Amino acid sequence: MPTNDLIVSYPDFFMSEFREDSLWLKFSGNFFHNALSFDRRNFLHDYFEHIRSDKTIKTLVIHSAFHESGSDEYMRFFLFECPERNLGHLGFSNTMDRYDLHRFCNIVDQTILDIATMNKMIVHICSGDVLSLFMNISMACDYRIVAADTVFHNVYQEIGMLPKGGAPFFLCKTLGASRAKTLMLLNQLITAREAMDNRIADRVVPLEDLESAAAEVARKFNLLTPQTLQGVKKLTHYAIQELKEYLELETHEIIKIGQREQFSDQ
Template structure:
């Protein structure tokens, strides 16, 4: 198993750790495959709580740009999108209480994954961004679905269109983050886990599964539409311009083509 995603299990808690810190945990194909496998392992083990975290200064910069640029041939892009769909559906249907613990930034697909969790806890200096728009793309990983669930359609649209990097307190005000932590992150996460352990967690999970079962077909529809939309957007000149501008650290000149 790749060491790009780590898994530990102790006292009914599984911790899944993104482990590509030198690349700000940008999700390349190998890392996505490893994450899919780790989530399936967590899905079937005896834990009742799953924590999704990351090593390094950032939670995740999102999809690896090199992977996106070089995935045009041989059904490669389709395979990547299928893996992302697998990850999101496994995480959303996880029969556990899931917690995303954010240090640093969570952007693009990285943010979509955090929003798939039941709770999003973030350090006070964390930042989040649904910033696909900067390279002429749309959110994937269920980003449209989770944004709509958390903040409503109108705010979701506007937040996606702006692609703005949000400070932790601003994101909490919108509803994208549940708790902002001003003290030691690990200590507070452990305190929250201890609180869950003292709760009737089986009843909590049962309520979760009722809600999520009612929404699963809608999430699958969103994922399918995101794949179609992302395929279309990748063929535009605006996407190519956005990528080139990002790589060359200049402002893009979008032409609607």
């Protein structure tokens, strides 16, 4: 039997429960605030490690419901909180310095790697308005279902930032460099149908069917033997070192943007 230690409840961050033989995680609240406010830097990483060590769990369902982490929160996180700020003028507000930016990037990087290397099959679901950051995290998962009302926002374009979370890496693998650049630079919004057409999503369903569709897929994964599930995942993610190196480069380039001369330290 799975350990009850995996049942957690952190209001406005994430909650977990067992449904049939799968562990379900529902993330919500303000991801930008939560990522930096928890006392233990590796809190989320440690929880994923706990899941990894539980041999009774074959499938994990992650539900991204970050409806309080939209474009406005993204802007507040990266832009100066000053009257003369303008789009394209990135900086460090009184709530975020270079250390916090680096820490935030590291948390995202570690989450991507934890998901990609997890010895469980991971199903990701989301709906409504979703930042591309969470779309990128979903691409590290094994199967992705989006509700028909889902719209991904490439908000980083508006402020001269770079996409965080591995989008160029994953999209170049599936679409090639040309289509990946078109999607990231010329599409401010990506609808559910466009996500399906560009292999960002594996399935589009009505909003009311989102969780039942995830449960159906999880049930099918759970019918397979652990050695088959883990073996196939390991073989299809053999280039994990390449992903790790890419994420380090991505973070380095984002930090460079934050170190331009017109930015000020706190």
